[in-house]
Amino acid sequence: MGMALKVRLEVAAKPAIEVCMVLSWLRRRRRRRCFERPLSGPWRTFLLANFAHYKWLTEVERARLDGLTQILVAEKNWEGCNGLVMTDEVKVTIAAQAALLAIGLHEEYFDSILSVLVYPSGYVARETVQQPGGVVLERESPRLGEASSVGAIVLSWPDVLESGRIPDDGSNVVYHEFAHALDLQGHGFDGAPLLESRDQYQTWSEVMTAEYHRLIRRTRRGFDTLLDPYGTVSEAEFFAVATESFFEQPLDMQQEHPQLFELFRNFFHQDPAERFRRAGYGTQSAKNQDTIP
Ligand SMILES: [Zn+2]
Numbered sequence: 001m002g003m004a005l006k007v008r009l010e011v012a013a014k015p016a017i018e019v020c021m022v023l024s025w026l027r028r029r030r031r032r033r034c035f036e037r038p039l040s041g042p043w044r045t046f047l048l049a050n051f052a053h054y055k056w057l058t059e060v061e062r063a064r065l066d067g068l069t070q071i072l073v074a075e076k077n078w079e080g081c082n083g084l085v086m087t088d089e090v091k092v093t094i095a096a097q098a099a100l101l102a103i104g105l106h107e108e109y110f111d112s113i114l115s116v117l118v119y120p121s122g123y124v125a126r127e128t129v130q131q132p133g134g135v136v137l138e139r140e141s142p143r144l145g146e147a148s149s150v151g152a153i154v155l156s157w158p159d160v161l162e163s164g165r166i167p168d169d170g171s172n173v174v175y176h177e178f179a180h181a182l183d184l185q186g187h188g189f190d191g192a193p194l195l196e197s198r199d200q201y202q203t204w205s206e207v208m209t210a211e212y213h214r215l216i217r218r219t220r221r222g223f224d225t226l227l228d229p230y231g232t233v234s235e236a237e238f239f240a241v242a243t244e245s246f247f248e249q250p251l252d253m254q255q256e257h258p259q260l261f262e263l264f265r266n267f268f269h270q271d272p273a274e275r276f277r278r279a280g281y282g283t284q285s286a287k288n289q290d291t292i293p
Pocket of ligand 1: 180
């Protein structure tokens with residue numbers, strides 16, 4: 001894809017140090033302004049229509065999400081592909097869902113992502129292929145998307161809309177792809193984002209490894225699972241589908257995978273289960289009551 005080449009060139013061109021310092025000062029100033037500026041009426045209307053979680057946020061969470069959304073809209077290179085006309089609605093709907101992942105994270109602006117490419121429908125990519133340069137292609141049709149280590153995320157607009165409007169089906173293509181972006185900031189596509197301490201890496205590795213193999217075992221035995229079986233493809237995909245569940249089915253996840261839920265609550269510094277309870281979700285019946293270890 002031509003885009004990948006363009007992004008590579010941007011990465012390769014190293015500006016002089018003083019230019020970097022000016023840029024980072026300008027960026028900090030712009031980010032501060034974005035945080036201070038309230039979201040415009042039309043943008044808020046897009047979010048109320050397209051992003052069901054938006055209504056459930058506390059005032060503090062919403063202020064942070066509004067700021068982050070404006071930063072992501074301002075900083076990323078947004079491109080419509082195959083005839084999709086890029087609009088504020090497309091940008092804001094994607095940026096806000098990505099921002100939800102980051103409202104509890106310190107200084108997380110998805111800096112590794114330079115571009116967001118949006119298609120008017122799913123495009124053809126049938127396998128998961130780890131290519132040179134760290135590009136991973138997704139294969140599952142309802143969530144066609146792509147995250148690459150050279151800085152582009154590719155999404156299909158109908159899937160983005162469905163993801164945003166249906167808040168509780170465990171599936172969200174934006175969370176999925178931006179979870180890959182968080183993962184990449186760790187040590188490549190390995191299912192571990194950047195963590196704060198050596199202890200956290202230890203706990204992360206123990207819990208994630210156990211849960212990953214549990215999903216593989218249950219899927220092999222043909223059990224229905226809360227986590228998407230697509231997570232068995234690799235540790236990186238496991239982190240991405242677990243992120244989808246954490247934000248979309250937190251009450252079930254808390255019940256069925258308490259350690260994993262706790263791990264994610266500590267990492268993301270937010271509690272979607274609390275949010276769902278506030279939104280009136282009560283005692284959901286857990287899907288899997290059996291006790292396969
Ligand atoms: Zn994926």
